[in-house]
Amino acid sequence: MVHSMTAFARVERAGSQGTLVWELRSVNHRYLEPHLRLPEALRDLEGAVREGLRQGLSRGKVECTLRLNEDSNGKPLKVDRERAAQLVAAAEEVAGLIKQPAPLNPLEVLSWPGVLVADASDPQALNTEAMALFDEALAELKAGRQREGQELARLINERLDNMASEVTTLRALVPQMLAAQRQKILDRFGDMQAELDPQRLEQEMVLLAQKSDVAEELDRLSTHVTEVRRVLKGGGAAGRRLDFLMQELNREANTLGSKAFDPRSTQAAVNLKVLIEQMREQVQNIE
Numbered sequence: 462m463v464h465s466m467t468a469f470a471r472v473e474r475a476g477s478q479g480t481l482v483w484e485l486r487s488v489n490h491r492y493l494e495p496h497l498r499l500p501e502a503l504r505d506l507e508g509a510v511r512e513g514l515r516q517g518l519s520r521g522k523v524e525c526t527l528r529l530n531e532d533s534n535g536k537p538l539k540v541d542r543e544r545a546a547q548l549v550a551a552a553e554e555v556a557g558l559i560k561q562p563a564p565l566n567p568l569e570v571l572s573w574p575g576v577l578v579a580d581a582s583d584p585q586a587l588n589t590e591a592m593a594l595f596d597e598a599l600a601e602l603k604a605g606r607q608r609e610g611q612e613l614a615r616l617i618n619e620r621l622d623n624m625a626s627e628v629t630t631l632r633a634l635v636p637q638m639l640a641a642q643r644q645k646i647l648d649r650f651g652d653m654q655a656e657l658d659p660q661r662l663e664q665e666m667v668l669l670a671q672k673s674d675v676a677e678e679l680d681r682l683s684t685h686v687t688e689v690r691r692v693l694k695g696g697g698a699a700g701r702r703l704d705f706l707m708q709e710l711n712r713e714a715n716t717l718g719s720k721a722f723d724p725r726s727t728q729a730a731v732n733l734k735v736l737i738e739q740m741r742e743q744v745q746n747i748e
């Protein structure tokens with residue numbers, strides 16, 4: 462089963478020290494490229510989060526945001542004396558450069574980030590809660606990528622069915638188109654009131670058959686269609702393989718178009734290229 466690289470997951474849980482919220486967003490990318498936004502108190506989780514993403518995903522640009530809405534109700538507040546002393550010392554140093562400095566307001570010192578803190582809690586417990594919630598968010602993200610991957614596979618299979626139908630129809634039409642082309646040559650000789658040289662006619666028909674021999678292209682198109690189906694069914698990290706197959710399909714469709722000698726074969730080549738381009742756009746989102 463193939464997976465899309467596009468998905469979104471959000472999980473929230475009230476913990477012992479507040480409410481933790483994970484948001485994961487992923488879009489298509491050639492490689493796995495994580496972007497993390499973590500609170501300062503949980504910055505040391507970065508390594509574990511990156512490893513979790515590496516184990517769970519193969520490709521995609523993934524934005525991971527963690528928010529901690531701390532619940533300080535009922536908890537005694539403490540002053541970080543060391544940080545407050547550093548702030549006061551810095552303020553006095555700046556005051557020495559001013560002729561008439563205003564007195565330092567204690568409330569302004571308390572409002573500085575990191576000076577006033579809630580009663581310290583067990584950081585390891587918070588880390589454990591955050592990582593457990595991350596695992597849930599990652600599982601939700603993977604489930605979303607799987608659901609969208611199923612839909613992408615369905616859309617691609619529909620176009621593969623249409624391609625197979627075009628190839629089958631064109632294969633059946635080739636003898637008719639060659640016969641029609643032969644009749645056109647005969648009519649042209651008749652209009653010119655020229656004596657028909659059987660040997661010359663045979664040479665013309667041989668050249669026409671060589672130029673219009675599309676059996677190899679049709680066989681390769683059928684083979685590639687079968688291979689795309691196999692890769693879709695096999696699943697896993699199939700995006701790069703599918704992208705390569707789209708290139709090969711497009712190559713055969715181009716060759717088919719260059720050999721077209723009848724409006725019906727030209728239209729078939731155009732139809733095939735449209736279907737291949739539609740599939741290629743879908744493949745860009747497959748992991």
